[in-house]
Amino acid sequence: MFPIARFRVEQRSMSPVLNPGDYVLVNRWAYRSREPAVGDLVVFRDPERPGVFMCKRVARATGSGSYVVLGDNEALSRDSRWFGPIPRSLIVGKVWRHARGRRAPIGSLP
């Protein structure tokens, strides 16, 4: 398995760190030798929708191999407050590099 996976970010729950159109490179081997840490940006499989990936920040470990993941932009985030802690097996990896896209202006013409 190749250690690096590419993802394009959609939606705004991780704004202003990640914005729609940004790319992230994910290290799939990051958690081979250590546990996900609080504050890590992770890409994981949506626990409610097969085949859908999400990107959030680890807020805490529950101790039983599950992690609470939250969006930075809480008002706009569907995260562990909605679907509960996610099992570690759903975590694809840790965000290793982040490439920002150009910002679209808010309320562009017309």
Add this chain to the structure above:
Amino acid sequence: MALLHSLLRTLDRVSPAKVAYAHCDIPCGIYDPHHAQMAAHTVIRMVDLIGQLEKPAANATPEQRQEYTNKLARYIATKEQHSEIYKTELRVLWADYFKPEHVQQFPQLHDLVWKALKSASKGRQEINLAASEEMLRQANEVATIFWKTKGVPTYAAKSPYPTGRETVYPKIG
């Protein structure tokens, strides 16, 4: 990082990256066409106010010109904002609320929303009373359909705002 982004975007064209959602579409079920109707009223009102605004005379002082420009700029800014609110609200109803079965029941829905968005662009770009009235008429049509899908009867009445135009309201309770 711009270079990395360009590189990844190019790579994306060859082999598309998977999407990681930083999701915000909580299906909250709270929708109402009233916001779009209100926004249309606001645009009508701004067109009225711009029309009523007295243009500075040839011998107007710099202060008078400044006051005129300030008022005009504020009316235009509000017209811009509320045209955009109108478009956003209609898009949310269209994309998030209405379901395929609603479109089967009301086959005119796609065309109606599309034309309403076009009216809003016109209402935004121009000082155009007809376009802003069209915005309201189309928002009323969307409201009629919206409330029908909810099984809520509607009635049309003159709005209590200075714009006074006919508006579709739900008959609740």
